Amino acid sequence: GAVVSQHPSRVICKSGTSVKIECRSLDFQATTMFWYRQFPKQSLMLMATSNEGSKATYEQGVEKDKFLINHASLTLSTLTVTSAHPEDSSFYICSAAGGTTDTQYFGPGTRLTVL
Amino acid sequence: TQLLEQSPQFLSIQEGENLTVYCNSSSVFSSLQWYRQEPGEGPVLLVTVVTGGEVKKLKRLTFQFGDARKDSSLHITAAQPGDTGLYLCAGLVPGGKLIFGQGTELSVKP
Numbered sequence: 069g070a071v072v073s074q075h076p077s078r079v080i081c082k083s084g085t086s087v088k089i090e091c092r093s094l095d096f097q098a099t100t101m102f103w104y105r106q107f108p109k110q111s112l113m114l115m116a117t118s119n120e121g122s123k124a125t126y127e128q129g130v131e132k133d134k135f136l137i138n139h140a141s142l143t144l145s146t147l148t149v150t151s152a153h154p155e156d157s158s159f160y161i162c163s164a165a166g167g168t169t170d171t172q173y174f175g176p177g178t179r180l181t182v183l
Numbered sequence: 184t185q186l187l188e189q190s191p192q193f194l195s196i197q198e199g200e201n202l203t204v205y206c207n208s209s210s211v212f213s214s215l216q217w218y219r220q221e222p223g224e225g226p227v228l229l230v231t232v233v234t235g236g237e238v239k240k241l242k243r244l245t246f247q248f249g250d251a252r253k254d255s256s257l258h259i260t261a262a263q264p265g266d267t268g269l270y271l272c273a274g275l276v277p278g279g280k281l282i283f284g285q286g287t288e289l290s291v292k293p
Contacts, residue, residue: 072225100279111189111271111286112226117278161225163281170214170279174225 091162098164189284212274
């Protein structure tokens, strides 16, 4: 199957700082990328959908000014958590879809801990 | 808003037992997917069911899609400790988005 990578795999930051998470599709062109958040023992919650070259579409309740998403190329999308606070600590997962199928390929996730 | 109700949320069984996980919705999905997720990793796709009434088998795992494409089940026969993990169902909605169920945390004890 297709390969999606995320970087970093885990990050610890101080409250008030910003953190950037990268999501890359390694062997296919991802026209659409999705960002999810997952709290411990819970399921994945979709945060936003991004299409290459256009603005991301955020799900209800997700602050677009806090979670900045950029999908500048067909292989890279970034999620920046601005002015992070401890309640932003979570497991962030991206997925990528491309071509004629709706199949999403998931990245390995990024564990964010805000102190 | 389309929702997927997944049950049970937690399941602890002995090796060799059978189990069934259910996903139910009042909405119709064009397809439904089942994933397994290990701690600290992304979810891994197990199967996609598309046609109402469809049954797919993956070794000891049997997946069913309801006739009306609103519900699905995952049945594991003779569970093994290696089956331990978080099982997630997800329905595909217009726009290519996936709506996830709450997940089932399965623990199989030797």
